[in-house]
Amino acid sequence: MNVIKVNTSTIGDNVVLPGIANKKIRVLAYMITSVAQNYVVWKSGSTAISGNVYMPAYGNIVIHMGDLWPAGGLPVLETAIGEDLVISLNAGTAIGGHLTYYYIGA
Numbered sequence: 277m278n279v280i281k282v283n284t285s286t287i288g289d290n291v292v293l294p295g296i297a298n299k300k301i302r303v304l305a306y307m308i309t310s311v312a313q314n315y316v317v318w319k320s321g322s323t324a325i326s327g328n329v330y331m332p333a334y335g336n337i338v339i340h341m342g343d344l345w346p347a348g349g350l351p352v353l354e355t356a357i358g359e360d361l362v363i364s365l366n367a368g369t370a371i372g373g374h375l376t377y378y379y380i381g382a
Contacts, residue, residue, distance in 0.1 A: 277378050282308055287368040289319065292375070293361040299379040301361045303353035305340035308363075308373035315366045321359035328366075336373070 284290040293301050308316065310331035318326040329337060341350040355361050365371060 277304065277376055279374055279376050282306070282363065282371060282373045282375060284363065284365065285368055285370040287365050289322070289362050289364045291360045292363050293377060295321070295355065295359045295361075296379055297358050299381055300357055301353075301355040301359075302351040302378055302380055303361065304351055304376045304378070305338075306352065306373060306375035307336060307338045308371055309334070309336035310369055310371050312367065312369035314369045314371065316371065317364045317366075318353050319362040319364055320355035321362065323356070323359075325353055325355070331371075340376075 280293065282292055295301065310333070312333045313331065315328045315330045317324050317328055331337065339352050341352055363371070
């Protein structure tokens, strides 16, 4: 498992993790916070894999699943094979946080 920071303020699509040929990205947990009201959508490449995740100003969201947390658990997001993990911002406000992930073969 790996941990990477999430840090962007650019409206629209932002690549969080690059895709790797013949592999999916599985996200086991994430935490994000926003300095202003905003909503985000997680995507596999250009395809939405979440609904709108609404963020109040200085609000945060913490997501994880599974009894094995933090050593394992169930994925909360998964990309298609070879696709980037993308976070799309509705507004150009700062988003920060981190996520726990791993790449898995197809």
